[in-house]
Amino acid sequence: MIFSLLKPSNFRHFFIADIVSGFGVGMSTIGANWYLMDQTGSITSVGFMLSLNVIAGFLISAFAGTLIDKWNRKTIILWAHGIRAIALLLIAGAFLWAGFRIELLYAFAILNGIGWTVYMSASRSLVQEIVPENDFIHGNSLIEISLQVGMFVAGAVSGILYKYVGFELILFLNSLAFIAASFFLIRMQHTPIQLDNKGERFFETFKNGFSYLVERPYIFVVGIVSIIPLVSTMVYNVVLPGYVSIAVGGDSVVFGLSDMFYGIGALLSGFIAASLAKRFSQNRTIILFFLISVLILVVVAFNTTILLLYVGSVLIGLTNSSLRILITTTLMETVSKAYMGRSTSVWMAISLLLQTVSATGLGIVIDRYSPGVGFICMSGLMIVGLIVYYALSSRKQQQKALDTNF
Template sequence: MLFNMLKGKNFRNFFFSDIIQGFGVGMSTIGANWYVLDQTGSATAVGFLLALNVLAGFLCFPLVGTLTDRFNRKQVILWAHVLRGTLIFTISLFFIIDGFNMVYIYLFTIINGIGWTIYMSASRSLTQEILTKNELVHGNSLIEISLQVGMFLAGAVSGILYKHYGFEFILFMNATAFLLSSFFLLRVSYRTKIDVKEKEESFIKNFKGGIDYLKSKPKLFLFGVISIIPLTTTMVFNVILPGYVQDLLQADSVVFGISDMFYGIGGLLSGFLASLIVKKLTKPRTITLFFSLATVIMLSLGFHHYVIWLFLGSMLIGLSNSTIRIHMNALLMDVVEEKYMGRSMSVWMGISLLLQSGLAYGVGLLIDHSHAGIGFILMSGIMLIGLILFIFVHHSMSKRDRKENFVTSSQV
């Protein structure tokens, strides 16, 4: 059973820690997007904010990957949580004292971008260390559930909290969430598997070793690139949603928050359904199915503007993106060597962040000159590219490649 994995103390504490930090991140991200749109009336400003968020993460990704592979991954997350929570709490005080100021918003965004990049690289590497290979699909399903429960709760309350208490209160709650998440993470105990020889190498040489590892396995590298496409479209979704709700649906922050909540519900469902679906369909067919579903739903949202359809569409997009991530992450964790996992994840995250940065600002400009529906059409196109790339890579592999789960190098 899926939830039997929570009987183990280590994974159970990591699971609760992940839910709480996801709640904090989701709540502040939703709140910041609506706050900026509320104060400026510009989708371009929202897009620039998210572009800055991912650009900050992109610029630090080489350091993050090496940091994750050289040091205890739990300690990396703990220090990042404490520092992030302290800085965000300080920024909330600035807002209370000085009022709205885009400089403070930019500072928050930079901190959020760097912190998220560190967390994604270190937490997924930590997961690989505390799970066995036989637990990877169930483990990744539960990780997706934990992330989406956090986002679901954030979507449910952020619009209401913003409407009644303001963005400053949301920031305070965000800082508190990181500290509470750290409490559960402290209770995770395991024996770290860091390569002592690599730990003694320079950061540059260490990072280059990770790049060389991926260069020797081009199919694995491309598969990792395909795996970050759903994450990229999720960022674009966050740019589109405020303007879509405000301009096309003529609704308020509560509808905005509920829309995000339905995305979280879809992601939550994927965590429960992933292990059941794979019993009926092969992994390639599952990935193909959900890439196709997301493409169609996003295209439909671009042309049909109804509140109820946005709620349903958000749920189906969350279901599709999360299901793709669960199966592709399980595959990557199975085949990437543990000592290279942090650097491999940081390379793929870096590519994702670079794409997100350009798309976030570009989509914001496009929406200001057209309408928010065009953003969903663009999202549909991105998912279609992911579907085509996946089919191409899968069919170009030999039977031996498939048997060895894409781990073979270019020598095959």
């Protein structure tokens, strides 16, 4: 049973902390987008702010991974939460003192990008430490559930708070969320893994992490496959507004409900992915979800009805999140704990780079042709993931057969 993993206090504290911090980040991110649009009416400014978020995360990724593999992962998260809480209070105070200043929102975006990248790399490495290996898939399922719960609540609360009390209070509550999350993390009593690189210089640790992936191409490529659903999710967010308006003739309500149905599908993945993997095997389930994703994306690309968009959104959310759960589990089972931080950071950097390029390129393609082309591009991305993963799994099975014979 998936929730049996919450009985040990260590993971239960981490799970609650993940929900709380995710709620804070989601609430302030949504609020920042609304605040900037409300004050400037400029989509270009919102796009630039999102780009700063991605670029900041990309630039910090290499340094973050090396730090995470040199020091206690829980301590790094606590420091990151503390620094972000103080910085958010300073930004909120600056808004109250000076009023709206666009450079303050850009500073928030940079802080958000750096903090999210550090947290994702450190927290997923910490999960690998505190969860027994045979429960990795349940741990990743619960992490997906915590992410979606946090974002669901944030989406509902952020709009109300922004309307009645303003963006400054949202930043203040985000700061409190980081402090509350830190309280739960402090209560974790786990034994960190023994690191054998404490005496190494920073550059040496970074170089060894790079060499670890270069010498293990199978792990590196599986990691690349793992970011495809993440990039696909970003593409979905880029494509959806124009698709709702043009392809199905919907309004803001349809847009909001489509996004909600995606979240429902993502939430369901936390309950479904592990059960299917247990029944059919992890590799077969990953291939199955890739196939379902390809088919539904092609259908949605040529769709003109709102109902099918809702159904498609549920299935897209389900397949993307299930693939993240299953492939991340494969990586946790394969990557050495001593190198998990650096490896995750490398893949996150590649993901952020692809997201930046894809967002720009898709905007041009959609403006020139139609929003449905965006879903065709997502389908093509999933086909690449399917082919690469199938080739990798087939090769691994052949290698196992050869090893057994000899």
